[in-house]
Amino acid sequence: MEAFKEHTRVVVPFDRSNVDTGAILPKQYLKMLEKTGFGGFLFDDERHLDPGDVEIPVDERRKNPDFIPNLSPYNCATILLGRASFGRGSSREHAVWALKDFGIRVAVASSFGDIFLQ
Amino acid sequence: MSDDDAHFNRVKHFAVDELVPQVTWGTSPEMVTGIDGRVPELSNFATGSKDSIQRALNYMGLKPGQPLKGLSIDKVFVGSCTNARIEDLRMVASVVKGSKVHRSVKQALIVPGSGQLRLQAEREGLDSTIRDAGFEWQSAGCSMCLGMNDDRLSEGERCPCTSNRNFEGRQGKGGRTHLMSPVMAAAAALTGE
Numbered sequence: 001m002e003a004f005k006e007h008t009r010v011v012v013p014f015d016r017s018n019v020d021t022g023a024i025l026p027k028q029y030l031k032m033l034e035k036t037g038f039g040g041f042l043f044d045d046e047r048h049l050d051p052g053d054v055e056i057p058v059d060e061r062r063k064n065p066d067f068i069p070n071l072s073p074y075n076c077a078t079i080l081l082g083r084a085s086f087g088r089g090s091s092r093e094h095a096v097w098a099l100k101d102f103g104i105r106v107a108v109a110s111s112f113g114d115i116f117l118q
Numbered sequence: 119m120s121d122d123d124a125h126f127n128r129v130k131h132f133a134v135d136e137l138v139p140q141v142t143w144g145t146s147p148e149m150v151t152g153i154d155g156r157v158p159e160l161s162n163f164a165t166g167s168k169d170s171i172q173r174a175l176n177y178m179g180l181k182p183g184q185p186l187k188g189l190s191i192d193k194v195f196v197g198s199c200t201n202a203r204i205e206d207l208r209m210v211a212s213v214v215k216g217s218k219v220h221r222s223v224k225q226a227l228i229v230p231g232s233g234q235l236r237l238q239a240e241r242e243g244l245d246s247t248i249r250d251a252g253f254e255w256q257s258a259g260c261s262m263c264l265g266m267n268d269d270r271l272s273e274g275e276r277c278p279c280t281s282n283r284n285f286e287g288r289q290g291k292g293g294r295t296h297l298m299s300p301v302m303a304a305a306a307a308l309t310g311e
Contacts, residue, residue: 017170018146020285027266
């Protein structure tokens with residue numbers, strides 16, 4: 001983790017409660033052995049119109065034009081704004097790695113899933 | 119188990135004998151009612167929650183007020199760390215003995231909670247009873263709880279499931295999970311609903 005005192009950048013809103021770790025980073029990417037490279041798969045199911053897996057280059061898939069994190073300037077956001085129970089569900093550190101790889105450095109929500117928060 | 123002299127801040131009593139088997143209708147474990155119940159009306163929820171509830175109903179293909187009893191199902195999964203212990207497998211075997219998986223059910227999987235449990239179940243002959251009823255008896259693993267290998271739901275398929283997660287896409291993208299006990303899931307496999 002890199003400490004900071006102030007951070008003024010773009011905020012990407014994620015206007016939904018109960019976003020689970022499976023939605024943040026779908027299970028098929030748990031087959032990856034590295035700890036980096038997950039940014040392209042963040043919110044994968046909603047972010048792309050075509051199904052994805054580890055073997056499919058993410059650049060060959062169509063992006064969902066209605067998904068806010070795909071749109072400028074949100075695709076360069078470093079602050080994520082969520083609602084209640086963000087990151088609920090299964091223990092999955094890959095979800096955190098995906099957010100970090102995407103560029104998110106600050107996550108703000110009314111509440112977080114217990115395991116995710118840790 | 120707590121010590122005999124443990125002190126509790128609050129004590130609540132539940133008449134579990136009177137509890138009807140519970141089945142989830144939504145995309146989170148707390149979205150649940152009795153098998154004889156109905157999908158709740160949106161008016162039952164606080165204003166701030168209505169959008170989440172409507173999203174869950176849209177995903178699950180259900181309407182407020184719709185009864186849970188009689189919903190057609192596509193696949194059945196009895197497994198996961200949560201609900202595939204030897205006691206569960208014994209109860210499932212006793213429920214399905216002499217019956218058959220309904221012809222409308224595309225796949226009925228039973229996955230023991232561990233390799234050790236699988237061996238024990240086989241020593242007790244539970245696997246024969248379960249296979250004779252038309253279920254698939256598989257090696258221990260995450261299987262359709264996680265939906266990471268070929269054991270998964272297709273878009274729109276409805277599945278009685280004994281895991282503890284009914285989130286969107288958990289068992290497969292677009293898959294509709296209804297959490298319930300192993301006995302209930304086994305019974306659903308026999309009736310097709």
